[in-house]
Amino acid sequence: MRVSLPTEALTPAQTAVLRDYRARWAGIRRSTVSADRSAAEEGARLAYHAAGLKPPARFVWCESPLALFQRAGRASRDDGPNVKSAIIHRPRRQVAAWVGRRLHKRVRAEVERAVNPADALVASVADAVMLRTPDENLSLLMRMRRGYPLAWSLPALLGRQGFRDSAIGQHELSWLAAYDYIRDVLGLQAETAPLMGLWQLATSLGWLQPHEHTCWLAERPNLLRGDAGDRLHSASGPALRFPDGWSVWAWKGVEVPRWVIEQPEQITLASIDGESNVQVRCCMIEIMTPRRYVTLGGAVRVAEDETGVLWRKRWLASDAWAAVEVINATPEPDGTHKQFFLQVPTNMRTAREAVAWTYGLRADAYARLVVRT
Incomplete structure (x- = not known):
């Protein structure tokens, strides 16, 4: 043209x-x-x-x-x-x-x-x-x-x-x-x-x-996989592979050991605690699911109020993981309410502050909202 x-x-x-x-x-x-x-x-x-x-x-x-x-x-x-x-x-x-x-x-x-x-x-x-x-x-x-x-x-x-x-x-x-x-x-x-x-x-x-x-x-590469955010990611195999077999396993942009993706059932509290890389450790928790991690005793309850429950695991002073457990206010067709764990910054002090952060708000501003989702 x-x-x-x-x-x-x-x-x-x-x-x-x-x-x-x-x-x-x-x-x-x-x-x-x-x-x-x-x-x-x-x-x-x-x-x-x-x-x-x-x-x-x-x-x-x-x-x-x-x-x-x-x-x-x-x-x-x-x-x-x-x-x-x-x-x-x-x-x-x-x-x-x-x-x-x-x-x-x-x-x-x-x-x-x-x-x-x-x-x-x-x-x-x-x-x-x-x-x-x-x-x-x-x-x-x-x-x-x-x-x-x-x-x-x-x-x-x-x-x-x-x-x-x-x-x-x-x-x-x-x-x-x-x-x-x-x-x-x-x-x-x-x-x-x-x-x-x-x-x-x-x-x-x-x-x-x-x-x-x-x-x-x-x-x-003869294989290239990413998530919706254009990060290297695959939940079932390598995210990147070349013809000679050299491969990279990644979860949401973080390179992880092969077994974490291909043998997720082997992720335990001990293996999470034994991982020195903070990003990989967070991926392991996400793959295990925060619900199961909390259920197995991986984190402690920090605070609870009408908005949800704040959970945290601290390994070192500057090395921690935190998530807020919330219940969806909108019921499902069968009348039940879905439960969610949302990862939040580790310096959150209350569940309300953590939930407000997920909306990009301060705790006091969130408290003034009439409708909560």
């Missing part, structure tokens, strides 16, 4: 197309389809060419970003230096400058907001990957022993040596969405031409780590 270039605002026709690009790139970021290896390798060649580099002599495919981290971490002199900045950051700055001469900054900002919104689910995937790919802390002497030229060690000396700085994933290529729209809809093809290879990479694989002579590429 080609329409006239806007001056300071998009036309209604141009605005209407934004949602299509938003949906397209959301699908790209969250894709669990196997990588198109031929297309990805061709995209890498184009990206190297756009950066003024010769195409890599070798492509090495990995089944997950963790495998990529492990294999690319053994890079030697034969693989050449990392060229991520040359093929990713340099073209981005160049294209931004060229497009900036043709489009008003207000238009560019509108396009960026519309087609490349924050994606919490994809960001959580990146966080899970980074947790397993710690920064490499090789000394300068060790780098020299491995055959690294002195110039290669400069990024390490400047604090840029980990996987985050040497590799790139789908989450970091989503900025291409805005330029995809600008090229197709606004017609700035010459200005965005250096990005052709990067577009092909972004739509064809999961991760890559480019060096001068060797380019490591990784598959996409």
Whole structure:
């Protein structure tokens, strides 16, 4: 679709197309389809060419970003230096400058907001990957022993040596969405031409780590699950899995041990008390259900009034769990009233204060309400 270039605002026709690009790139970021290896390798060649580099002599495919981290971490002199900045950051700055001469900054900002919104689910995937790919802390002497030229060690000396700085994933290529729209809809093809290879990479694989002579590429996940809040979540198995089997089990955005999800019947008061991670412990209580946790004696009654019962478990002075037990005032069809446990801040002193907090109110303001739900 080609329409006239806007001056300071998009036309209604141009605005209407934004949602299509938003949906397209959301699908790209969250894709669990196997990588198109031929297309990805061709995209890498184009990206190297756009950066003024010769195409890599070798492509090495990995089944997950963790495998990529492990294999690319053994890079030697034969693989050449990392060229991520040359093929990713340099073209981005160049294209931004060229497009900036043709489009008003207000238009560019509108396009960026519309087609490349924050994606919490994809960001959580990146966080899970980074947790397993710690920064490499090789000394300068060790780098020299491995055959690294002195110039290669400069990024390490400047604090840029980990996987985050040497590799790139789908989450970091989503900025291409805005330029995809600008090229197709606004017609700035010459200005965005250096990005052709990067577009092909972004739509064809999961991760890559480019060096001068060797380019490591990784598959996409073959399973990605989230909850309504776009947090990594699965109540029945891994929330994230890659083709080589590397998986992450998560409950509402918190990574938990595999057994917590797949063998919830093994969650006991003792296992909860023995868990040192506060977030994981709260997930265990939620999976067990607060009702059962309280029934088994996991928490003590702190306060009770006409609004409900406040329960709390304290492990350390700053480490506690609290929930308010309430009864729904609206009866069910059979005349019964549902009972709920709502997790609340641990500094609540009364049930009324805790219930008021769930409504975003102070206790005195809640007390003045005529109707209570």
